[in-house]
Amino acid sequence: xxxxxxxxxxxxxxxxxxxxxxxxxxxxxxxxxxxxxxxxxxxxxxxxxxxxxxxxxxxxxxxxxxxxxxxxxxxxxxxxxxxxxxxxxxxxxxxxxxxxxxxxxxxxxxxxxxxxxxxxxxxxxxxxxxxxxxxxxxxxxxxxxxxxxx
Numbered sequence: 564x565x566x567x568x569x570x571x572x573x574x575x576x577x578x579x580x581x582x583x584x585x586x587x588x589x590x591x592x593x594x595x596x597x598x599x600x601x602x603x604x605x606x607x608x609x610x611x612x613x614x615x616x617x618x619x620x621x622x623x624x625x626x627x628x629x630x631x632x633x634x635x636x637x638x639x640x641x642x643x644x645x646x647x648x649x650x651x652x653x654x655x656x657x658x659x660x661x662x663x664x665x666x667x668x669x670x671x672x673x674x675x676x677x678x679x680x681x682x683x684x685x686x687x688x689x690x691x692x693x694x695x696x697x698x699x700x701x702x703x704x705x706x707x708x709x710x711x712x713x
Contacts, residue, residue: 564648565687566678567679569638585636585708594640594706607711611638613659617699620677623647627658627674627695632666633709635688637696639680642703646686647674647695654693 565575569589576583588604602610629651637646649672656671670693677698680686688694690712697703 564569564673564689564692566680567685569683569685572685578687579634579710579712581710582606582636585710589636589638589706589708590596594638596708597640604708609709611707611709612705613707614704615697617642617644617701617703618697620645620647620695620698622672623695623698624671627672627693628667628710629670629690629693630666631661631668631690631712632663633711634690635694636685636708636710637688638685638706638708640704640706641682642667642701642705643699644680644696644703644705645677645698646680647677647698649675649693651691651693653708686697 572586584605585608586609587673597612599612604610627647653675654670654672658669658671661668674695
């Protein structure tokens with residue numbers, strides 16, 4: 564997991580071949596004006612924008628998830644988002660198995676820690692990063708960039 568601000572995004576271009584394009588896309592759009600929806604950026608990169616009320620920690624744990632085929636770059640556009648996190652190696656309670664179609668696996672574990680993102684901050688979540696997003700009060704506008712691993 565990596566947590567940083569958009570000002571430092573260029574530092575992560577070497578982590579994955581598609582990260583440079585993903586961060587270029589983020590820089591190219593008007594984040595304040597972008598409407599919720601799914602945007603195909605290019606092959607291997609998809610952006611999902613949401614603007615929804617935050618959830619309680621308990622509600623968020625219903626989707627304590629990780630992915631195998633994609634890396635998430637989760638960017639807070641506005642609001643204040645708390646995310647629960649735990650390494651997959653410490654998760655013991657699978658909740659329904661992995662869905663190849665949806666590229667998601669859920670767990671019934673509790674996060675080891677919580678962290679907060681505010682406007683212009685992002686987290687990069689790798690397959691080993693089980694996460695419970697969208698915790699907060701009020702609306703949270705965010706962009707999730709799905710970066711295909713291979």
